[in-house]
Amino acid sequence: MSSVHFENVSKHFGNVVALADLDLHVESGEFVSLLGPSGSGKSTTLNLLAGLLDADEGAIRIGERVVNHVSPDKRDIAMVFQSYALYPHMTVFENIAFPLKARRSRVPKKEIEERVTAVGEILGVEALLHRYPKELSGGQQQRVALGRAMVRDPKVFLLDEPLSNLDARLRIRMRRDLKALHDRIASTIIYVTHDQAEALSMSTRIAVFDRGRLQQFGTPFEIYNRPANTFVANFVGEREIVFFEATARVDGDSLAIETEAETLPVAGKLPGAQRLTGHRATFGLRAESLRLADETEGTIPAVVSEVEPAGPDIIVFATTAGGLDLSCRVDGGTAIARGSPVRLAIVPDRLLAFDRETGAAIAVHG
Ligand SMILES: Nc1ncnc2c1ncn2[C@@H]1O[C@H](COP(=O)(O)OP(=O)(O)OP(=O)(O)O)[C@@H](O)[C@H]1O
Ligand SMILES: [Mg+2]
Structure with a gap:
């Protein structure tokens, strides 16, 4: 696991300022949510960190290493998206094992088995390893997608609205699961959501964005009880203020x-x-x-x-x-x-x- 640093990072798309002068420092082992309305720059921030976008200005560091010019596959991060497509013709085991096999990393067969089994146990899908994705519930599929990211033991996990396809009850259950998972694996997680309840319930700290600008970075208590401005005050909370x-x-x-x-x-x-x-x-x-x-x-x-x-x-x-x-x-x-x-x-x-x-x-x- 690693710390993550954005230092005066900006990103434009034509005239649109997707991200303006972002300064954000995530400690190693934190669970940080990027929270904000649609179009506020959350995914842009994540994609810059993943290397799927290039910054116009500023430095992005993972640990001590500046990664602006490091290709995505060399950044040692794992990403789970909203649409967590599993390979339908592969079993759960094969889906989780896929990154180990695909990387030409020549992980020995025995080690692959051990790592997939360990990840399966952490995520509570150890009894499902022989099943196919269509034989799983939405929440189980979601956990398998997480397992596929976890099996590599990356420096940072990036999750972009991974629960938004699940029904309301399951989302709340998965919040607890994700939090427990973070407590167990103690890795750095950066989690994008526009759901303030999700961010408040899981995060060590929350970064609130509006129109490409970071409005506040603080603990759930600070974000909710001591909002830095009227935008944050109105955005968090179940009801309008x-x-x-x-x-x-x-x-x-x-x-x-x-x-x-x-x-x-x-x-x-x-x-x-x-x-x-x-x-x-x-x-x-x-x-x-x-x-x-x-x-x-x-x-x-x-x-x-x-x-x-x-x-x-x-x-x-x-x-x-x-x-x-x-x-x-x-x-x-x-x-x-x-x-x-x-x-x-x-x-x-x-x-x-x-x-x-x-x-x-x-x-x-x-
Ligand atoms: N590839 C692109 N080309 C042009 N504009 C883009 C591109 N990607 C993002 N934008 C714009 O940049 C701004 C920030 O987008 P971003 O995807 O980061 O928002 P977001 O906070 O993730 O929103 P959502 O909650 O809807 O996913 C938006 O105004 C968006 O329209
Ligand atoms: Mg987005």
Whole structure:
């Protein structure tokens, strides 16, 4: 396994800036997800690393070695794509063994057998080695495709949306499998996805891209709870975030948010509240940034406009006296009806604040 470094790497296609000035340093043994919407530059980044594309500018290193001019087959990486075509006329064993046989590397037959069996065991397909791909479920086929990449023990694994052909339940199961696999083989994995839940659940760190630019590189906790800007805040999270522009009224480490129509108190202390002083701020509230409150002190009156069951939770949509539409995630057992008056409390640790001009986060949490 190896570290991976992008140093001021850019890639254009005609007028399109597919990747702009990327600086990204992946440690050896990390599981890094490249996350972003369609066209944000994720696959371009992966293909540059694989050597399927040439960079216009900048250096790409695998470990100490600059690989810009190293051909793909000499970079010692293994790639698994979204469409993980297995060879239909070969058994699972032969599919996994294929890279060892194809490389003219003259791996002895006995070693091939040992390595395929070991990979089969790690992936839980050891009982299926004699079967053909059409006799496997989608998840099993996916694991065989991974096995074909793993059998070579490469420096880095590159996975481009490898789960997107699977149904929802199986994808979630495969997330755990992939994470467990990473824990066991401890290799460097770079994983492309546009599914934020997938990235949050598996990665040691996540690189979020928008329009060819890296927006933030951080742990799942940082990406979710301390997004660097409004783009990241809105892109991660199951639901859309509510943004609104307002003035901060700061009093020590207490905060009230003044919109044109009303004043919203924040129910608790914010150690970095002072940083809002003098900023024109955009505030962001997710459904989990609010809780239903019993008390009137320090809370916001609102009226329930919609109730949406979401499995174990309920999402309560409510409109404040000043006309702000908010949502609030509550326990699924809560009895609440459209039209009910409620009180909402802003959870300080989950309030997000951004500079109104630049969209950059203001560190209100300390
Ligand atoms: N071979 C190419 N020729 C021209 N433009 C390209 C080429 N490959 C990518 N692009 C453009 O570069 C930008 C980045 O593309 P990229 O494939 O990296 O996006 P992505 O983040 O992987 O998106 P998706 O989630 O849809 O796979 C897009 O605007 C895309 O249209
Ligand atoms: Mg892509």
